């Protein structure tokens with residue numbers, strides 16, 4: 476659990492990439508400005524005004540479409556030299572397809588990338604952070620194999636237009652969250668609730684789309700542009716509820732394979748394809764449920780080959796951990812779902828602090844354990860970049876919980892790098908400023924900067940955690956005694 480006082484006994488080496496992250500739909504606003512086409516999230520929120528906790532939407536949010544120069548100065552103020560952001564597909568291609576490129580979208584992103592570079596900040600660009608053009612959603616979105624072609628066309632436009640400015644690309648953000656929450660349930664848009672069927676089609680075609688964009692870049696753009704391209708996956712850490720209970724340990728490993736291995740194994744393992752345990756489990760369950768074919772599609776041998784090794788780095792988003800125990804076969808076993816296929820009951824440890832979102836408990840050792848799981852399963856040669864990590868609260872400038880979270884999670888990262896030799900080469904704090912937090916609307920705050928969403932200029936204000944992150948980035952080590960509650964009381 477580490478010493479958690481004084482100065483950390485390890486530091487981040489000089490080449491370690493420190494950054495901060497955001498996403499187009501969550502901060503841009505300008506939902507229909509400058510010829511932007513509607514995304515499926517725009518449409519879903521307009522059609523379901525009470526979907527979010529505060530009945531809000533992202534039509535304006537932090538208004539970064541207008542205020543991006545201020546955002547760049549905030550990134551610079553943190554002292555980081557990398558900024559992870561995403562391109563809004565429908566702002567660039569309003570119809571989703573590459574027959575019509577929106578000049579205002581080209582202007583906006585070129586100005587944003589040039590402003591970042593002029594301030595010594597390297598843009599790290601995600602092509603897709605969930606805001607699918609509505610015109611493609613009506614075709615079934617990621618459940619439709621045609622998306623592989625349309626994503627390739629979109630990637631080609633982005634590489635062509637911005638490849639001179641952008642040298643680090645990520646194809647997809649968190650396909651697992653997008654597919655399970657948006658296609659498997661109604662927790663996220665498009666809320667298709669196609670449990671155990673649509674969600675696996677989404678997995679399958681997002682992975683194939685990723686591989687297509689990866690090879691497009693490597694075959695047609697890398698020689699002249701010289702950049703790197705990868706994918707961002709997400710994972711909770713699955714902690715056995717009883718640490719040495721063999722059944723709980725099996726359940727934890729099964730959870731990791733079904734929720735991370737399903738995406739990581741096809742790309743980062745030496746054999747490729749879905750993990751054997753995942754393949755067999757879904758095939759068997761599908762057969763048991765009377766399906767004549769598995770609910771998880773098969774890759775052809777060529778597709779397995781195209782996916783294998785299709786990433787220059789392992790982008791990983793991590794927030795929290797859950798306790799795992801095997802779940803008895805549900806009575807309604809006829810109803811398929813990823814959760815039912817996994818056969819694990821997840822619960823939260825009451826002693827782990829929960830400063831904000833209901834799903835986010837603070838368990839720093841889970842971060843180190845997850846990094847070792849990734850390194851043990853996929854090798855220590857693939858560079859890992861933490862593309863998101865952070866904690867939510869419900870507001871305020873003196874965000875002690877976030878100061879504590881960054882101290883402890885970055886300390887665990889130091890242990891994973893220095894003791895366990897996990898090859899982590901970069902870290903992006905989620906997120907630059909308070910933004911639209913999906914189902915939580917503006918209730919859950921993840922920002923290092925506070926945003927006053929009621930003010931005309933969406934006033935940004937530095938939080939305590941921004942000073943803390945600035946300190947870690949500049950000193951490259953953790954000082955547990957500054958900027959927390961104790962330091963303000965000057966006791967102990």
Ligand SMILES: O=S(=O)(O)CCCN1CCN(CCO[C@@H]2O[C@H](CO)[C@@H](O)[C@H](O)[C@H]2O)CC1
Pocket residue numbers: 498501648649652662709792833834863905912913921
């Ligand atoms: O357990 S519950 O059934 O109650 C619902 C699970 C809730 N999920 C968990 C993870 N989170 C996705 C991570 O989402 C990522 O992290 C950030 C913070 O959420 C987002 O703002 C980023 O856009 C996204 O990349 C979204 C909500």
